[in-house]
Amino acid sequence: MSITLLSSPLQGFTDFRFRNAFHEYFGGIDTFYAPYIRLNGKLVIKNNYQRDLNPENNTVPHLIPQVMTNDPDEFLFVIKYVESLGYTELNWNLGCPYPMVTKQGMGSGMICNPSKIDEVLHKAHNESNITISMKMRMGYDDPTEILNVFPILEKYPIKNVAIHARIGKQLYKGGTDLEAFQNCVNQSSHKLYYNGDITSVQAYRDLQERFPNIDHWMIGRGLIADPFLPQMIRDNTTEYPENRWQIFKAFHDTIYQQYDEALSGPMPIKMKMLGFWEYFSQSFNDSKKVYKMIKKNGSPRNYKATVNEIFAKQR
Numbered sequence: 182m183s184i185t186l187l188s189s190p191l192q193g194f195t196d197f198r199f200r201n202a203f204h205e206y207f208g209g210i211d212t213f214y215a216p217y218i219r220l221n222g223k224l225v226i227k228n229n230y231q232r233d234l235n236p237e238n239n240t241v242p243h244l245i246p247q248v249m250t251n252d253p254d255e256f257l258f259v260i261k262y263v264e265s266l267g268y269t270e271l272n273w274n275l276g277c278p279y280p281m282v283t284k285q286g287m288g289s290g291m292i293c294n295p296s297k298i299d300e301v302l303h304k305a306h307n308e309s310n311i312t313i314s315m316k317m318r319m320g321y322d323d324p325t326e327i328l329n330v331f332p333i334l335e336k337y338p339i340k341n342v343a344i345h346a347r348i349g350k351q352l353y354k355g356g357t358d359l360e361a362f363q364n365c366v367n368q369s370s371h372k373l374y375y376n377g378d379i380t381s382v383q384a385y386r387d388l389q390e391r392f393p394n395i396d397h398w399m400i401g402r403g404l405i406a407d408p409f410l411p412q413m414i415r416d417n418t419t420e421y422p423e424n425r426w427q428i429f430k431a432f433h434d435t436i437y438q439q440y441d442e443a444l445s446g447p448m449p450i451k452m453k454m455l456g457f458w459e460y461f462s463q464s465f466n467d468s469k470k471v472y473k474m475i476k477k478n479g480s481p482r483n484y485k486a487t488v489n490e491i492f493a494k495q496r
């Protein structure tokens with residue numbers, strides 16, 4: 182069976198610089214999702230979202246923008262904006278688990294409100310021709326919440342529903358609930374994509390065996406922790422390329438340089454790279470030590486020397 186691998190969006194990580202470099206150095210991903218656009222009560226697209234979606238800044242073959250809102254007018258406004266840039270699909274985030282979002286009835290806090298979902302989709306489909314896809318958790322409090330949303334989705338030509346097999350109140354703790362995901366497979370007439378904890382080739386193989394009819398797989402954190410993972414899944418191999426660390430280092434240096442140019446002052450770049458190393462370090466032998474080495478660095482010169490040392494030890 183031919184499979185499609187998708188890069189699940191991570192706000193603060195998978196922006197255009199990351200996506201472009203990822204595609205150049207590692208490959209393996211068919212489709213990238215941009216992190217969500219969120220409006221703050223005003224119909225204005227912030228500059229950083231504009232930069233992220235600007236086609237001139239993006240060199241990956243297929244990019245899908247995403248929005249997080251519970252407001253039909255905002256949704257339509259973002260549709261018109263992404264259409265003006267040439268995008269033909271908009272993904273709707275009903276997955277974000279953070280209380281400041283869910284308490285406002287957005288992200289996974291909206292899954293328990295099918296009539297509101299209906300309202301948003303109704304306006305979007307009535308007043309535009311864009312393709313809409315969804316990215317959802319299975320609920321906020323309970324993984325059966327999503328089952329009440331499926332009949333609403335059936336009214337619309339939703340392209341697909343990507344499901345992160347957790348509930349909102351878990352945040353990122355605890356395991357995925359594969360039985361509840363199976364219930365979704367049984368009850369949805371839409372095309373479902375699987376998302377959640379694909380962190381190794383073996384984890385992918387186990388999931389594929391359990392869900393033989395799923396052919397679209399979304400990878401989020403696993404792809405930052407081990408950027409070779411998508412291509413290795415595609416090649417059905419657990420062998421890394423011979424020049425694994427050279428490629429990883431070149432990728433690191435590329436994004437470091439770009440973020441260094443884009444961010445001003447030593448602190449923002451330090452925090453940015455530290456965020457990445459929380460994941461990158463998982464690829465290294467002694468991941469806790471590697472993370473600590475990065476964390477205790479002050480100046481950019483020290484940072485570079487530490488990174489060189491970390492990579493040199495892997496060779």
Ligand SMILES: Cc1cc2nc3c(=O)[nH]c(=O)nc-3n(C[C@H](O)[C@H](O)[C@H](O)COP(=O)(O)O)c2cc1C
Pocket residue numbers: 189190191192193215216217247274276316345353376377378379399400401402403
């Ligand atoms: C820091 C962080 C930021 C995220 N930002 C987004 C986002 O902008 N849009 C979205 O749909 N999901 C977002 N997610 C969720 C991931 O895309 C993904 O659904 C989740 O991490 C589960 O998949 P994984 O186990 O492969 O990472 C984010 C997750 C994390 C940890």
